[in-house]
Amino acid sequence: MALLSLIIPVFRVEKYLAACLDSVLAQRRADVEIVAVDDASDDGSSAILASYAQRHPEITVVTLDRNGGLGAARNAGIAHASGRYVWCVDSDDWLPDGSLDAVADRLDRTDPDILITGYSRVYPDGRAEEHPVTGIAPGRQLPEVFRFADEPGLLDVLWIACNKVIKRDRLIDTGITFQSGWYEDVSFVIPLLVATDRIAVLDRDCYAYRQHDDGAITRTVSDRHFDVFDQWQRVFTYLDAHPGRAAGVRPLIFGRMIWHCLQVLGHPHRVPRSHRRRYFRRTCELYRRHRPAGGYPVPGNGNETVKHRLVAANAYSLYQTLVAVWSLRKRMPGRAGQTPPSAAARPGTVPARGGAVDDEAEEGAIR
Missing domain, CATH: 3.90.550.10 (Spore Coat Polysaccharide Biosynthesis Protein SpsA; Chain A)
Known part of the structure; x- marks a missing residue:
């Protein structure tokens, strides 16, 4: 052998x-x-x-x-x-x-x-x-x-x-x-x-x-990026089948899953622009299906905490607006790395409460 x-x-x-x-x-x-x-x-x-x-x-x-x-x-x-x-x-x-x-x-x-x-x-x-x-x-x-x-x-x-x-x-x-x-x-x-x-x-x-x-999937605009949801669903199907092994790490894996889905969405050359709202809704569905009862730690900085709250609220329009604002701030001289006050005020853990809200109610999504 x-x-x-x-x-x-x-x-x-x-x-x-x-x-x-x-x-x-x-x-x-x-x-x-x-x-x-x-x-x-x-x-x-x-x-x-x-x-x-x-x-x-x-x-x-x-x-x-x-x-x-x-x-x-x-x-x-x-x-x-x-x-x-x-x-x-x-x-x-x-x-x-x-x-x-x-x-x-x-x-x-x-x-x-x-x-x-x-x-x-x-x-x-x-x-x-x-x-x-x-x-x-x-x-x-x-x-x-x-x-x-x-x-x-x-x-x-x-x-x-x-x-x-x-x-x-x-x-x-x-x-x-x-x-x-x-x-x-x-x-x-x-x-x-x-x-x-x-x-x-x-x-x-x-x-x-x-x-x-060129040629890599990370630089290919395609609906194939929706495959990420099936792959993460398979992860949680495995965790559900092995609860004893998964108990201590499940909240961490959940946080990483939402972070990953948002990373794919945030890349300019992956999800087709006309399908990004649908992609965001799929992320929300995955969030509601698997969010831990006791909350979970959010990977990344304060901006990530806000993004996760918007996913919890199914608030795509507000998400789109804030991401555009943050992107603009990064390009402004002397502002790189600064976190908007709304994000800095949020803790690094998202509680388990909250469900979907209609886009019309997005103004209160992070309050």
């Missing part, structure tokens, strides 16, 4: 695939296998995979009959993996030198269910923005292994699957798989963090996350 199976979904990445594979092969470990999943790619990627597999026996190519999307390709790769651990590596990204040795050493030393590594966002101009895992617990050292409930700062780490190395047997035992749709990492990573008992971190940049000028 290999120590580690790298799962590499492949679809329309002929420009980047060789660099991804080379970054792994150059690190040469006998206990690492590569499971590349050809997700019915219609460019030159299939030929690249065939060429590499012919020369490198550690590469197994799984070919899908039709394109199923990133989640389905990852699931197929995991099903064909034989390693003790699996690590999903997107085929337009790469592993920096020394990553495999560092990960293998930490796995041997801590025997975790999940290992979370540092990573970097790498931009087209070559600039790299490091994201260490020390932000989970600023100013103190984390235990070698811990549970999510003991270190809820994990919620502040980006929910990408690609910096998570997962024990394969534990993953199978949980029954957690990748789902279809955009934002699929949310409904995979968060339930998995809740489900496992042994989490470890590696404070080393072990993953290069390529940022694209």
Whole structure:
């Protein structure tokens, strides 16, 4: 049995695939296998995979009959993996030198269910923005292994699957798989963090996350961004089914969910302008369905508290107006970072009371 199976979904990445594979092969470990999943790619990627597999026996190519999307390709790769651990590596990204040795050493030393590594966002101009895992617990050292409930700062780490190395047997035992749709990492990573008992971190940049000028879903205006609601609903379906594990972290996860939905809405190149009111209403529905009885802490600054109150009140018109005002204030000389008085006066916790109000009643929504 290999120590580690790298799962590499492949679809329309002929420009980047060789660099991804080379970054792994150059690190040469006998206990690492590569499971590349050809997700019915219609460019030159299939030929690249065939060429590499012919020369490198550690590469197994799984070919899908039709394109199923990133989640389905990852699931197929995991099903064909034989390693003790699996690590999903997107085929337009790469592993920096020394990553495999560092990960293998930490796995041997801590025997975790999940290992979370540092990573970097790498931009087209070559600039790299490091994201260490020390932000989970600023100013103190984390235990070698811990549970999510003991270190809820994990919620502040980006929910990408690609910096998570997962024990394969534990993953199978949980029954957690990748789902279809955009934002699929949310409904995979968060339930998995809740489900496992042994989490470890590696404070080393072990993953290069390529940022694209165009073509990424984060810069695509589309109704597909409504998929975020289905992914978060899956998270809470899992939490409902495992109340004992979820009890301590559910309010935090709820707050992060609303924050995430509003981040998607606030991005200028995601939700179509004509559909933003409908998107806001869907956020309100999710809020009412899952808000904790005892309230929840709001992530972010005072402005975020106001936004959450507007979601509780289903007050889109007022939300739209205030966001426009805040955006204008940020652009005014000498005003950057200042918080409007209405936001600064609010505490960082939203109570559980409140329901939907009609847009006509929005004037009193934050009183």
